[in-house]
Amino acid sequence: MRSLLRLPPLFVLGSYLLLSLVPCVPLLLGRPAPGLGAVLGLEALLWIAAWGMFQRPAWFHWLLLPALLALPTELYLFMYYGQGISTHHLGIIAESSPMEAMEFLGNKIWLMAAILVAMLAWWVAILLAARRSPQLTWRGKTRWLAVPAIAALAVLGWPTPTPVFQQAPFTFNNFANSWPFGLIARGVDFYNERRYLAELGMRSSNFTFKAHQAAPDNEPEVVIMVLGESSRYDRWSINGYDRETTPLLAQEPNLVSLTNMITAVSATRLSVPVIISRKPAMQSLKAGFSEKSFLTAYKEAGFKTWWLSNQISFGEFDTPVSVFAKEANVIQFMNLGSFNNRSNLDQILLGPLQQAMHDPAPKKLIVLHTLGNHWNYSERYSKEFDKWQPSLFGVDKPEHTNVKIKVELNNSYDNSILYTDWFLAQVIGQLKESGQRTAMLYVADHGQVLYDGSCAIAFHGHNTQYDFHVPALVWYSDQYQSHYPDKIKQLKRLRKARLATENVFHSLLDLGDIAYDDQHLEWSFLNKQFKPHKRYVDSYGWTNYDNATFKGDCREVIDKGTPLKREK
Incomplete structure (x- = not known):
């Protein structure tokens, strides 16, 4: 026992204990940590199993390097987003260019580099201490008996009536929530998602909507779907904002703003598939979807389809968005690889x-996937739109995590909305010039938090009303209204209805008067059969948005009841 109390062994054991306590971080932040007892119990079993298999820490410590390097990210995500590293976060990392990552971190890139060096130094220090700790060597035959015994305990459960251990601790969720071992499960989950997405096109190749126009004719018809990015409902003056951020759209008589549209999850790669397909909101955290998108339905109905994007195409590894984009007849990605100041403004889509x-x-369906109001906000517009100042326009690598730039950040964000207003007005202008039967639907994928009041957070990916309540609108030509008067009548009637991005797929097909097998017109806000449905958002589980309170200046969405569990 005295030998274990010497400095090197204590340092090794203390370091491993600190790593094992990472799942307790939510408690330190005043948040719940469901299943914590089972997770910690499983961690104990895994440590013993690793020790028994490798005999001494010096021989398995190298396996812990990824966990130590990932630890700062895990803690950061717990602090600011209420959850650790997930498959979704690994996807964002894989789908982001180095320049985008540097832009996101700003000057904190050097702090992050210093932290990583410190983590590497800690790992080396533990390794050296482990090599100087022969006392930690597990000798004898007992270590070989430990592994099967522990496996039995993990699967069958502990032989004790203690409530914490009444169930077997070895479940995939408990394993994934543990630390450092859970990083393996998350990596496996991410690999499976990548493989699933790669195979998705082949798996859905035979899928068909059997779609057709309900009353086809030979008249030209154009439907445009604009996918907005990071736009917040209450920053549009057509929705009541005191700054005139949408002066051009306000002049359009044939425009209807949908005032109560929410998105289920505040991340592009998860929210857009729900918008463009029939993927249910509460499956948005799952990889892929076995059906095709509205692009295929329009193609089946005789429309030529375009996917014009100012976001990034990722080549070898398809994203949950680009896998759907490939359904279009014409595909153009205009962004060459980052959100930095060398990326294009959305006006680059106007030529295509x-x-x-x-x-x-x-007959045409044209999808415009914009950069919209994505950070860095000041790089989403040109100089003539830098109306509200001081702004971040021209500032090199500002940090969205720096609350000291709250005023500049908010002014830049409003300026980006002003540019979006101009961009949408140009799209509408092209539709008007055609003199054809045309319509445009715009919806944003998610919103933003902007240091509102005393709220100390910004950006997106949080659990706030500002993340979930998004702008949406429909513009239609006079010719469209003359041909589909009932649709416009219902649209105006339902402008204040409780809507979610799940309604968009059904409504967009209704906008093109497209019928298909197993259609659900009760989900279309252009149809007299429309019925409201329960709306859930990803906030500490699946929270009923319409049975929630909005806490504090951050407007954190808290279910009055018990949120439904997330499906893995």
């Missing part, structure tokens, strides 16, 4: 849009 409008195909 004009080419698509001049295409001889009489």
Whole structure:
């Protein structure tokens, strides 16, 4: 026992104990940690199993390097987003370019580098201490008996009536929530998602909506779907904001703003598939979807389809968004790899849009995937839109985590909305010039928090009303209204209805008067059969948005009841 109390063994054991207590971090932040007892119990079993298999820490410590390097990220995500590293976060890392990562971190890139060096130094120090700790060597035959015994305990449960251990601790969720071992499970989950997405096109190749226009004719018809990015409902003056951020849209008589649209999850790669397909909101955290998107339904109905994007195409590893984009007849990605100041403004989509409008195909669906109001906000617009100052326009690598730039950040965000107003007005202008039966649907994928009041957080990925309540609108030509008067009548009637991005797929097909097998017109806000449905958002589980309170200046969404569990 005295030998174990010497400095090197204590340092090794203390370091491993600190690593094992990472799942307790939510408690330190005043948040619940469900299943913590089972997770800690499983960690104890895994440590003993590793020790028994490798005999001494010096021989398995190298396996812990990824966990130590990932530890700062795990703690950061717990502090600011209420959860640790997930498959979703690994996907964002894989789908982000180095320049985008540097832009996101700003000047904190050097702090992050210093932290990583410190973590590496800690790992080396533990390794050296482990090599100087022969006292920690597990000798004898007992270590070989420990592994099967522990496996039995993990699967069958502890032989004790203690409530914490009444169930077997070895479940995939408990393993994934443990630390450092859970990082393996998350990596496996991420690999499975990548493989699933790679195979998704083949798996859904035979899928068909059997779609057709309900009353086809030979008249030209154009439907445009604009996917907004990081836009917040209450920063649009057409929705009541005191700054005139949408002066051009306000002049459009044939425009209807949908005032109560929410998104289920505040991340592009998870929210967009719910918008463009029939993927249920509460499956948005799952990889892929076995059906195709509205692009295929429009193609089946005789429309030529375009996917014009100012976001990034990822080549070898398809994202949950680009896997759907591949369904289009014409695909153009205009962004060459980052959100930095060398990326394009959304106006780069206007040229390809004009080419698509001049295409001889009489029926067209054109999707415009914009950068919208994505951080860095000041790089989403040109100088003439830098109306509200001081702003971040021209500032090199500002940090969105720096509350000291709250005023500049908010002014830049409003300026980016002003530019979005101009961009949408240009799209509408092209539709007007065509003199055809045309309509445009715009919806944002998620919103933003902007240091509101005393709220100390910004950006997105949080559990706030500002993340979930998004702007959405429909514009239609006079020709469209003359041809589909009932649809416009219902649209105006339902402008204040409780809507979610789950409604968009059904409504967009209704906008093109497209019928298909197993259609659900009760989900379309252009149809008299419309019925409201329960709306859930990813806030500490699946929270009923319409049975929630909005806590504090952050407007944190808290279910008055018990949130439904997330499906893994």
